[in-house]
Amino acid sequence: MKKGISLALALALALALGLTACSTASGGAADTPAANSGAPAVETSAQPSAETPENVTITSLNGSGEAVELEVPYDPQRIAILDMACLDILDALGVAEGRVVGSADTSLEYLQSYVTDGNVANLGTIKEADLEAVMACAPDIIFIGGRLASSYDALSEIAPVVYLATDSELGVVESVRKNASAIASIFGLEDKVDQLMTDFDTRIQALAEFAAGKTAIVGMCTSGSFNVLGNDGRCSILGREIGFDNIGVDAEIDTSTHGNEASFEFIVDKNPDYIFVLDRDAAIGTDGAQLAQEIMENELVMGTDAYQNGSIVYLAHPAVWYTAEGGIQALNIMLQDLESALL
Template sequence: MKKIASLALALALSLGLAACSSGSGGSTAPESTTPVEDTQLTGTVPTSVTITSLNGAKESVELEVPYDPQRIATLDMACLDILDALGVGDRVVGTASTSLEYLQDYINDDIANLGTIKEADLEAVMACEPDVIFIGGRLASSYDALSEIAPVVYLSTDTEIGVVESVRQNAVTIASMFGLEEEVDALMADFDSRIAALSEFADGKTAIVGMCTSGSFNVLGNDGRCSIIGREIGFENIGVDADLETSTHGNEASFEFIVDKAPDYIFVMDRDAAIATEGAKLAQEIMENELVMGTDAYKNGHIVYLAHPAVWYTAEGGITALDVMLSDLESELLG
């Protein structure tokens, strides 16, 4: 703790000295909060903008952040995904570790390793001197500590409005920090039509959506992971009672439960594969037992193993992630 405090003091002093030496004659310029749209009239570029994000208590707040930040730290894969899609990934100076293939360009010796999406290395974050820090829900408890280093942009997926609309809104929020709002429509262009095609297929069909973890099968509702299957695509999720909270790891279910519910489809995410749990059983080994193999879903080839579980589990909310998730469903249902 003493080491972190010392680093914080050193960083504060260095920032203070940098501010005092900026501009001609060593004078400091006042910060501007001019809205981005006003710059079209005035010809000036703002030094900061105000966005809406979440705080450590997961409450919506107005947050002032630097405009066009040059040094970005991100501990959330969905935000890194969006930054990459917007073409500002070259500003990333530090990121959490990830095995996601499409983000491997950010895992190298030139970009600081800031820990994981669940546990930030505060000293490493401080050392990379970011202008802004991006986090996801797993680091909500670290919000205040990270905010001592730089403004913290905490964005999430809102199941009430759906994954696609959440991605769109979060992309617009991030884009507004760089004056790139017009780029978002092109990036999101085909998602609605792809959802519509999957929805047409899902119409009138029932499903159980679940996650294999530690040798068990946990059912998921429409309030968290994989909610796109029930909420936006429209399968009737009969796996759980609507009043049960299942947003984190779902509720463990017996295989007799699956037999009793008799869904048309069973969607399975392999959590252990997503986080590379050593020695864990594969989802297929867990699911293909005597009880499940007696169901119509199995006999009809309607057990869908989500092909990219790490994307579904660790990166939902990104633009490339959404493309991968829809492709996983399209290849099994429409292919």
Template sequence: MKKRLLTLLLGIVMMFSVVGCSQSQSSESSKSEEKSTVTIKSLNGNKEEIDLEVPYDPQRIAVLDLAALDILDNLGVGDRVVGSADTSIDYLSSYADNDKITNLGTIKEADLEAVMECEPDVIFIGGRLAESYDKLSEIAPVVYLSTDTEVGVVQSVTDNATTIASMFGLESKVEEKLAGFAARIEELSKVADGKTALVGMTTSGSFNLLGNDGRCSIIGNEIGFENLTTESTAEGGGSEKGGKGESGKTSSHGNEASFETVLEKNPDYIFVMDRDSAIGAEGAQLAKEIMENELVEETDAHANGNIVYLENPVVWYTAEGGITALDVMLSDLESALLK
């Protein structure tokens, strides 16, 4: 009887041993099958969409685009950033003022040696560094995402955030982060309905008009103001509508307009982004100093208190396309229009 009991117990022990071994082997097999790379849609140095293979769940990230840094921060993987471009944006300052994060230069000019030294698994850039794409690609895969004005800023933020999230398996976070933006835009659209506007930036003492195919396009394309720049021919901008050049696109810095043109268009609203403040240009005239002149004062926009100086130009100019940036941009419009 004792012998039979011992045999039974030995059999049970062996059975659990086999099961344990099988589970262990299954676990190891599962781990070995985990993906090490993921393929995403990105742009190359010629701004053409490509399929790009990047490391899955990268641990060392170099960021030379503030919209991408914004998104990474929102996804909770900012602690993976080992190198970052310089920035004066408050909510991203911890990446610029951090001894543990290498300064990689600016969003316009990368320090290639610094990028190499921080040994990144992946590098993020924006359009200002497109010409450096090939050189940076020799160091690590380069993710180059942009804002597409044809689909709109909000959709671009959604698409780019989803792309970046897919590199970490964090796609479920994107919807949560973007919740509420559609309702806010709908409220702003009620103010914009039937209203005309000129949208522009002040720079080097001038006022440059912006169409709906560049910076601040959310004001015309998504909020819904009728942007009169798309109908005008700005000085020095070529013969096509909207002050556009031979390419048919508005210049990246807009096209310089005379204040006679501003008065002639006489919009209901004038939206002004102060580029010199955004880049910290020393000794530059402030936007109000440029815009407060006798010609602008004759416009309906001025008479009705509808000249809107965007409160956070550095965000509009350098981080458009980020999640927090979109929140800040909408807040700037809300503070001016929903009063």
């Protein structure tokens, strides 16, 4: 009998020591984001079973922008964020809080809690990642956007890298749906995507009815100049899905990055019904930059029908359009910007 009791005590002691060692190896409970963030703790996954896989396979992009099959851990608990559209989707799905261990900096108000939390490591920017900081936060999974495609291979040595992008040919809404579905499948939350995107198609349709038969120039103010944007990149939702006749697209063939600089005489010559303006300097917080309105409202532009009719639309949330296009919450804000100005 005494021998049996001694064995039980020995096993209990061994188990306690094992748990202590695991806690020490992971930095201890006090070092985890969930413990110190003040937010409700996120329930961790159960042990893998027939119903709970260890890994899942999703379609992502590689460093060359090619679609590939990528195996990632199911229901990851430590997430590194280097793309705001992905963080937007994770936040909307309810799986970001308490799991984001590192994030790139952002000025987006609705995602500020992830960059101001002292338990979330600063991983650099969405254009330039701090690889040492990413490695130090020991993520299970890393999310990036197109600005970090060149760092894909280096980041992949740390953890699986999910690289998702907006496909202008597919359209912003369908790209958001596709990317959100891919992210949701990592957490077993596929059914939640349709719920989150319930009214987007209806809202697009209402804007499309307004845009029918109307011409527009879509552009971006940056460094004191105006760059026209086509239907192949930023703000393509205006021409492709909402249906404004984007008459600025013939300025150049490829406008997908920062557009192509256009003269104000070009705008006067085209004389569109509407001019949509994205203020890039405001989006990225450029110190001392001219406001888009100061750039656009010059003597030439003020002679256009768009100005005379009050139809120059300055996109109210430029940081969302410029840094988070592709997110569920971002799409909602973008549509609100258009609805407020047009409907």
